[in-house]
Amino acid sequence: MQTLKPTRIIIFAKAPVAGYAKTRLIPTLGADGAARLAQRMLTHTVDNALRAGLGPVELCAAPSAADPAWHELNLPPKLQWSGQGEGDLGARMARAASRGLDAGLPVLLIGTDCPALDSDVLRTAAQALTDHDAAITPTADGGYALLGLNRFHASLFDNMHWSVPTVATETLDRIGRIGWRVARLPEQHDIDEAQDLEWLPSGWYGSVHRVPATN
Template structure:
């Protein structure tokens, strides 16, 4: 049975570079602050899941000073996303991991609802299914688990639209791969999504919620 690696696709919390769709509500600095908190949360959840190697696949490169401000555990493998659109960057990470003999759980940092339990459930699902998918309410997905690689799942995908999860499922069907659908979650991309932040993040004193 192949081991499973969690690969977190992450952007550095640089104002104006990350969470740009939240800037109208939060401003660039507070949007970046929220991105930092979500990135730290995602990494700690992945480590707590304790299912295998946790890799932080980042943009800009791991040597960028912006990464030094995050409170992250030492138990991490770092990698550079490289160029191309989101699909190209995810495909590169997935193919490298699978060719190395591991299954992969691809996640981002935008879904605080994604827990260690969900990650363990997805990893377990890959013992019996080719893929695992955790859809999000906006039509995307928070997690894609794969035992095999195929570029069809990443090439010319309409990223950041409401059809990503549906299109991914259609392509999985074309490949004839089995899929375990996990429960739908909410990610944090638009100002209207801020209400889905964890309760402890939404207190009146929290600097991320607009007044």
């Protein structure tokens, strides 16, 4: 296994609670099925982040890490925990990125919505940061599943319109305007809407017990 510079992986995640997580999939999977899928995606992401062997893995949790919803999940003790805090997604990501970079390590900011973001992809992103200022894994819906940073710049997060199909393009434009070198990694698929379920790993779909939408 190739040795890479230590890198902090920061995972943004909602507690996999029915009615709170993966709400856009509730009409297809039901609230409980959507929550089960969210839990499987969370566990998969944590396991791959730890398996990548890059350095500290931080779970940036919503609601706060002290919420009882997290206590039943038996996540690995090696995880470091933080809370996402207040503000829009940009404000929360900016705080986490700044905190991680201030600790002296490059950071990979990821969510739990992209099962293809496995340990090999994470290591590829970390490798890209050895000679780039940033790395990004775009998603087919126009967002991104990973943003890797060697340095902080608030413009990557401030006044960004999130959950629209221009997030990755706008982020790349902003990186270009500040003159950074960016590695664009292969596009992946987030699992957010019913039509995205075809991108689940084999065997996952049946395990969440699909519940048809009712009229």
